[in-house]
Amino acid sequence: MSRPGDPTGEYRHAQPESPLVSGPPALDRHDRVHQPGRAAPEPATAPAMATTTAPATTTVPATTTTTTTTTTTTATARARARTSGEAAWRALVAAASAPYRPSGRHAFHFARNKLGGDPVFRHVLERGLIAPRAGILDLGSGQGLLASLLRAAGRAAHEGRWPAEWGAPPVDARVTGIELMAHDVARAETALGPDATFICGDMREAEFPPADVVVIFDALHYISAAEQEHVLERVRGALGPGGVLLLRVGDTAARRRFAFGQWVDRITMAVRGGGFGRLTGRPVAGWRDSLVRLGFSVDAYPMSGRPPFANLLLVGRIAPELAR
Numbered sequence: 001m002s003r004p005g006d007p008t009g010e011y012r013h014a015q016p017e018s019p020l021v022s023g024p025p026a027l028d029r030h031d032r033v034h035q036p037g038r039a040a041p042e043p044a045t046a047p048a049m050a051t052t053t054a055p056a057t058t059t060v061p062a063t064t065t066t067t068t069t070t071t072t073t074t075a076t077a078r079a080r081a082r083t084s085g086e087a088a089w090r091a092l093v094a095a096a097s098a099p100y101r102p103s104g105r106h107a108f109h110f111a112r113n114k115l116g117g118d119p120v121f122r123h124v125l126e127r128g129l130i131a132p133r134a135g136i137l138d139l140g141s142g143q144g145l146l147a148s149l150l151r152a153a154g155r156a157a158h159e160g161r162w163p164a165e166w167g168a169p170p171v172d173a174r175v176t177g178i179e180l181m182a183h184d185v186a187r188a189e190t191a192l193g194p195d196a197t198f199i200c201g202d203m204r205e206a207e208f209p210p211a212d213v214v215v216i217f218d219a220l221h222y223i224s225a226a227e228q229e230h231v232l233e234r235v236r237g238a239l240g241p242g243g244v245l246l247l248r249v250g251d252t253a254a255r256r257r258f259a260f261g262q263w264v265d266r267i268t269m270a271v272r273g274g275g276f277g278r279l280t281g282r283p284v285a286g287w288r289d290s291l292v293r294l295g296f297s298v299d300a301y302p303m304s305g306r307p308p309f310a311n312l313l314l315v316g317r318i319a320p321e322l323a324r
């Protein structure tokens with residue numbers, strides 16, 4: 001079966017790890033409906049990428065005198081086949097971190113360590129969870145690491161540097177971030193310039209633009225359970241048919257690891273000047289129930305790095321035929 005963002009199956013990769021919980025079967029992007037007025041992500045294909053990579057096509061005449069054979073191959077496809085996942089990932093982390101240098105050592109090292117050490121970012125790219133040309137709303141966007149990574153990924157893919165075993169590259173992604181802390185917004189704007197939009201605001205009140213993918217990584221637990229529900233309802237309203245929610249949360253059912261994660265979170269936010277109050281978690285079943293009630297089918301994956309927190313990535317999908 002093709003993967004999200006990979007209807008041709010061209011960017012096929014290894015079988016995904018088993019989800020912890022899962023809703024109805026994952027949707028096939030063949031079914032996605034284009035909505036007027038909203039950018040519909042289109043499938044990435046090697047030829048589309050090859051248009052920016054010259055020479056795209058190499059014709060190699062056969063050397064034999066008895067038969068005339070022509071071998072046609074694309075330079076882009078060969079470059080992709082040569083690009084190993086490890087090398088590609090290291091290059092992406094470097095490319096996505098470098099734009100933070102002008103904001104100082106801390107911003108740069110934070111970017112490099114977070115992107116390099118937190119498995120969720122690589123997972124999103126490897127699994128092709130953000131389709132080409134998607135409009136993305138990133139709630140609690142911090143210093144804009146996801147936007148920087150997606151920009152680096154798009155550039156790498158356009159240059160033919162994309163591992164064959166990864167999902168479809170998120171070329172030409174358009175990111176809008178909403179972030180509470182002004183200094184994070186300033187860093188994001190310095191790093192991304194006109195390539196993304198960042199709004200300094202509170203996700204509990206800010207208006208959400210229409211989106212193909214909504215991302216909330218490690219930000220929903222700062223608000224109360226009732227506020228979480230309200231934000232998720234508005235996220236559902238912002239997503240069109242075939243829309244995707246990528247939500248990383250802690251699982252309170254994993255008690256000690258969850259408590260440890262909360263403790264680290266409090267210290268980190270205090271150091272960064274956030275000082276948020278009570279943190280609100282739920283067991284994975286509670287998160288799933290809320291999303292299913294809103295019409296998402298849900299897959300959940302363990303998504304902790306080291307140290308092993310109780311983090312989960314919930315991938316919620318709206319069926320293509322459902323209206324907003």
Ligand SMILES: C[S@@+](CC[C@H](N)C(=O)[O-])C[C@H]1O[C@@H](n2cnc3c(N)ncnc32)[C@H](O)[C@@H]1O
Pocket residue numbers: 114139140141142143145146178179180181184201202203204216217218219222223274
């Ligand atoms: C742990 S950081 C994660 C940042 C980013 N998602 C990432 O993965 O790099 C959580 C972010 O959520 C932001 N945040 C917390 N409450 C928020 C709210 N109500 N509205 C917008 N942003 C919020 C914090 O300021 C912080 O930057």
